[in-house]
Amino acid sequence: SVNIIAVINQKGGVGKTTTSANLAHALALKGMKVTLIDFDPQGHLGVSFGEVKHNAGIGEVLLEKTTLESVTCKVRDNLQLIPAGSALKEIEQLTEGGAQRGDLLRKVLEVSLQDQDYVLIDCPPSSGLLAANALFATDELLIPMSGDFLSLQGLSHLMASVRKFEKVLNKKYTKWLVLSRFNTVRRLSKQVLNILLKHFPQQILATVIRENAMLAECPSFGKTILEYRPGSRSARDFRSLADDFLERKVMN
Amino acid sequence: SVNIIAVINQKGGVGKTTTSANLAHALALKGMKVTLIDFDPQGHLGVSFGEVKHNAGIGEVLLEKTTLESVTCKVRDNLQLIPAGSALKEIEQLTEGGAQRGDLLRKVLEVSLQDQDYVLIDCPPSSGLLAANALFATDELLIPMSGDFLSLQGLSHLMASVRKFEKVLNKKYTKWLVLSRFNTVRRLSKQVLNILLKHFPQQILATVIRENAMLAECPSFGKTILEYRPGSRSARDFRSLADDFLERKVMN
Numbered sequence A, B: 001s002v003n004i005i006a007v008i009n010q011k012g013g014v015g016k017t018t019t020s021a022n023l024a025h026a027l028a029l030k031g032m033k034v035t036l037i038d039f040d041p042q043g044h045l046g047v048s049f050g051e052v053k054h055n056a057g058i059g060e061v062l063l064e065k066t067t068l069e070s071v072t073c074k075v076r077d078n079l080q081l082i083p084a085g086s087a088l089k090e091i092e093q094l095t096e097g098g099a100q101r102g103d104l105l106r107k108v109l110e111v112s113l114q115d116q117d118y119v120l121i122d123c124p125p126s127s128g129l130l131a132a133n134a135l136f137a138t139d140e141l142l143i144p145m146s147g148d149f150l151s152l153q154g155l156s157h158l159m160a161s162v163r164k165f166e167k168v169l170n171k172k173y174t175k176w177l178v179l180s181r182f183n184t185v186r187r188l189s190k191q192v193l194n195i196l197l198k199h200f201p202q203q204i205l206a207t208v209i210r211e212n213a214m215l216a217e218c219p220s221f222g223k224t225i226l227e228y229r230p231g232s233r234s235a236r237d238f239r240s241l242a243d244d245f246l247e248r249k250v251m252n
């Protein structure tokens, strides 16, 4: 059965979109069937694949204006993308419907994408109805973290909201941390890593994604790092992260 | 009369909080009377000044649970902070009140802080009711930008929403870009700067804030760069940015 994973962290700029795009492509190159959902109205996941023209996307599907199949684009072998769509921002501001407003995505995914191995949901940097929909729809979280203090603060904020969802929905999330934008020489990065190892034992994926200009460049070509610089350190980082993800290989 | 400025960019992690905290302190050290408002429910501006204990803040004031004076904290000479407060996140999800939901902050600031020279509002990475409140309440925008492609994409998204507000509210914002987290050796950073100079002539403040580990470290001590490493390159960057801000000195 399909694994649905939210790539989530309400702290901005920690590498959610970069992790979603490049990890998904690395998994697809290893033969996994992967679907990406751009759940951020900014639409940066679509941009990272050169898919900028789509007006309709997951937003329109959740508002029942169209079907999921009609907005699903095959972007690479074994990899399809469901763009954000111009209506996605309206979900954040829905005022009618109470708690059901958080359950829209789960209802759609319950009957779709069953032929896939993985569905990755790239979440926006906020804790509103879009984040709630992602948390209702999934049991597994991939949490990109950058190696700095405010990112650590953000993590404790995220954990508090995850715990609330666990209580209300009576479930327990499997949580994986990914160290992204990691600067291996900075003292602060090492300190942050030590704190994370203490508080999240056996939950930090073994490969660290190092800070590298190429990762900031490749979205401007609509390419992932695996095709922009396949022989680079960063491409190796993501291939190795894909292995860890599949084998649940963590740092000790 | 008081200048109210929104430090805004819905793209996450571009340096909104870092710019707010350090610029405000640099202005205060030059004798300006400055008030910071932490308008992000994450509360990272408060954390950057070591102010973590406050339960009540601007959120409670907007919901009319308390007064502005009672939540205003003097944090340094000439510098006061209005923390986020635990209720701020509720503003994002207000369902009653229509357009008035966007006007809450303006109404409060209209009758407050008149003795100040500057009020800086640190905005969250989203485009919901909190961003709307900041845009209703101010005529001037300070837009931190990091030197990478997705940040450029984010800027065109921001400009589109700013234009909508200008039309609906029938006003024109003064806009200043600040290059933050700038990596002076990266080719991409220079390319982004050239694109910005073309599209935003006379609107980019002359001083670039360079990427430096110290700026990521100082929030962990509850200090600004001006007091953590007063002799450092980054402290000089912010003192110089404060001069540009006061004199409207831009890049040519």
Ligand SMILES: Nc1ncnc2c1ncn2[C@@H]1O[C@H](COP(=O)(O)OP(=O)(O)OP(=O)(O)O)[C@@H](O)[C@H]1O
Pocket: A011, A012, A013, A014, A015, A016, A017, A018, A019, A040, A044, A123, A124, A125, A180, A181, A182, A209, A210, A211, A212, A213, A214, A215, A216, A217, A219, B010, B011, B012, B013, B125, B148, B149, B150, B151
């Ligand atoms: N390892 C890395 N090395 C260098 N740059 C990176 C790395 N990871 C991400 N970036 C760059 O940093 C910026 C932020 O990353 P990204 O947009 O993926 O974060 P995000 O968490 O999705 O942001 P948002 O909160 O706005 O959704 C982007 O410009 C991206 O290209």
Ligand SMILES: Nc1ncnc2c1ncn2[C@@H]1O[C@H](COP(=O)(O)OP(=O)(O)OP(=O)(O)O)[C@@H](O)[C@H]1O
Pocket: A010, A011, A012, A013, A125, A148, A149, A150, A151, B011, B012, B013, B014, B015, B016, B017, B018, B019, B040, B044, B123, B124, B125, B180, B181, B182, B209, B210, B211, B212, B213, B214, B215, B216, B217, B219
């Ligand atoms: N010039 C810089 N050099 C090094 N690190 C920086 C610099 N500016 C900001 N940072 C670090 O980058 C991270 C993001 O910056 P910051 O939190 O200020 O951005 P933001 O736009 O306020 O983020 P959010 O969108 O989550 O509100 C922080 O950990 C901060 O310490």
Ligand SMILES: [Mg+2]
Pocket: A016, A017, A018, A040, A044, A122, A123, A124
């Ligand atoms: Mg993103």
Ligand SMILES: [Mg+2]
Pocket: B016, B017, B018, B040, B044, B122, B123, B124
């Ligand atoms: Mg911030």
